[in-house]
Amino acid sequence: xxxxxxxxxxxxxxxxxxxxxxxxxxxxxxxxxxxxxxxxxxxxxxxxxxxxxxxxxxxxxxxxxxxxxxxxxxxxxxxxxxxxxxxxxxxxxxxxxxxxxxxxxxxxxxxxxxxxxxxxxxxxxxxxxxxxxxxxxxxxxxxxxxxxxxxxxxxxxxxxxxxxxxxxxxxxxxxxxxxxxxxxxxxxxxxxxxxxxxxxxxxxxxxxxxxxxxxxxxxxxxxxxxxxxxxxxxxxxxxxxxxxxxxxxxxxxxxxxxxxxxxxxxxxxxxxxxxxxxxxxxxxxxxxxxxxxxxxxxxxxxxxxxxxxxxxxxxxxxxxxxxxxxxxxxxxxxxxxxxxxxxxxxxxxxxxxxxxxxxxxxxxxxxxxxxxxxxxxxxxxxxxxxxxxxxxxxxxxxxxxxxxxxxxxxxxxxxxxxxxxxxxx
Numbered sequence: 001x002x003x004x005x006x007x008x009x010x011x012x013x014x015x016x017x018x019x020x021x022x023x024x025x026x027x028x029x030x031x032x033x034x035x036x037x038x039x040x041x042x043x044x045x046x047x048x049x050x051x052x053x054x055x056x057x058x059x060x061x062x063x064x065x066x067x068x069x070x071x072x073x074x075x076x077x078x079x080x081x082x083x084x085x086x087x088x089x090x091x092x093x094x095x096x097x098x099x100x101x102x103x104x105x106x107x108x109x110x111x112x113x114x115x116x117x118x119x120x121x122x123x124x125x126x127x128x129x130x131x132x133x134x135x136x137x138x139x140x141x142x143x144x145x146x147x148x149x150x151x152x153x154x155x156x157x158x159x160x161x162x163x164x165x166x167x168x169x170x171x172x173x174x175x176x177x178x179x180x181x182x183x184x185x186x187x188x189x190x191x192x193x194x195x196x197x198x199x200x201x202x203x204x205x206x207x208x209x210x211x212x213x214x215x216x217x218x219x220x221x222x223x224x225x226x227x228x229x230x231x232x233x234x235x236x237x238x239x240x241x242x243x244x245x246x247x248x249x250x251x252x253x254x255x256x257x258x259x260x261x262x263x264x265x266x267x268x269x270x271x272x273x274x275x276x277x278x279x280x281x282x283x284x285x286x287x288x289x290x291x292x293x294x295x296x297x298x299x300x301x302x303x304x305x306x307x308x309x310x311x312x313x314x315x316x317x318x319x320x321x322x323x324x325x326x327x328x329x330x331x332x333x334x335x336x337x338x339x340x341x342x343x344x345x346x347x348x349x350x351x352x353x354x355x356x357x358x359x360x361x362x363x364x365x366x367x368x369x370x371x372x373x374x375x376x377x378x379x380x381x382x383x384x385x386x387x388x389x390x391x392x393x394x395x396x397x398x399x400x401x402x403x404x405x406x407x408x409x410x411x412x413x414x415x416x417x418x419x420x421x422x423x424x425x
Contacts, residue, residue, distance in 0.1 A: 010202035013169040013176065013193060023161050026154040030147045033140035035133075043123045055115045059108045066104030073097035166196065183212040194218040198225065198366055208371040215369045222367045229367035236373060239358035249288070253279035256295065260348045271341075278302075278341055285324045286317070292355045296346050301325045303342035 008014065073094050080090030169176065178189065190206060195218065197204045206215045222229045232241045247255065257276040282298045283290055297316035301308045302325050311317050317325075329338045 008166055008196055008200035009168075010197070010200040012200075014166045014196040015169065015176075015189075016167045016192065017164045018167050019163055020165050021158075021161070021163060023154065023157045025158055026151050029151050029155075030144055033137060033144050035137050043119055043126065047122070048119055051115050051118060055111050059111050062104045062107050066101050066108070069097045069101040069104065073101065183210065183214055186210060186212075187214040187217050190214055191218045191221060194367065195221055198222055198227065203366045203368075205368045206370070208369065211372045213371060215371060219367070219369060227366055228363070229369060230362055230365040231369045231371065233371050233373050235354075238352070239354045239356065240360070241370065242356055242359040242362075249283040249290075250280060252290070253283055256345075256349060259352075260345055274337075275341060275345060278338065278345065281328050282325065285321050285328065291357070292349060292352050293357065296350045296353055298325050299342045299346035299349070302328065303339050303346055305343060305346065 076085065076090050076093035076097060079085035080087050080094075085093075178186075181189075190208075194204050194206065194215075198221075206218065208215050219229050219231060232238075234241070253276055256279050257272055260275055261272050279295070282295060282302065286294050286298060294316050297308075297311040297314075298321065300306050300311065301317065301322055308317070308322055312319060312322065
């Protein structure tokens, strides 16, 4: 058995519901990427100060030497002006001292330029790192947006999915036998199968032989859903039961033959076929829409039991039908066999003479229930309480109507028929 979508089909049998998660929970949403530590917008002033301080320390000897050479140049110029030193020597001294001072100045300027270049290079590295981080953050945000959209789709599928699926019987199985159980269990099973059948728009006929009214919950549920089920409680409603009213002669004969066969202890296939042949020929004489009263009257005439004029007077058979029944099987060796079987058939079927005697045309109903009254078992058992729990067999089918006992065309108007039998042991 396999779970199916909650969209039920009218031609399937459903035995329950199964919890299945086709789409697992995707869990919490993906975390948004964090930019991390905020990068420095510019060069650290403390680092620039240290660089300049280091450069000043490196240039301090050069600056001192430049100052000394400038002082020497001033001194030489003063000596030349005071004519204490000849201008030729003074000129040479000024050139030498001034050149050295200029060289020191250039070295100091180059150091300052180196510091400015390092600061600019550091600023460029910071800018490149910031740009790279921004690009990485942008890519991470795009990946996060894609993952979030995928998570959102999975979350929506998870929240919208159907978690309970109907468990259907496989297609190759058209019958279910359930042995044992209690009345409450049988009622729950019939209610479950019947409710899914009615919900899917199908029809259902329940034959309840348990004498425990196991279809009561299903009937109440159908009424709440707006249906008006047809219910027969036997044997009180036996006259209103239209069993066989819509069957052909062949099908009706088959049903009656099976009804007789289940009431006799030792029966063979040959006996069943012989009974079926007798009933078919009798029904051919009686014509369409023959009742049980007419069938039993014809069998009495065939078995030569009682006075056929009583049946003629009550209008169960006509004179023409009586004449044809007398010549159905001819005369000779088969008389005894036909008479014995006709007598046996009449003795069993006469108990159902009230069947359909007050039948009326009823409105169509999606749920039809035929139930046995608890008093029906009292007449046979003396209303003795059972000393052990009842044994049950519940059968359900959903294909074509079989030609077994108790199966009628009226019971198979819907695509499914269920029967439950109960006996005390």
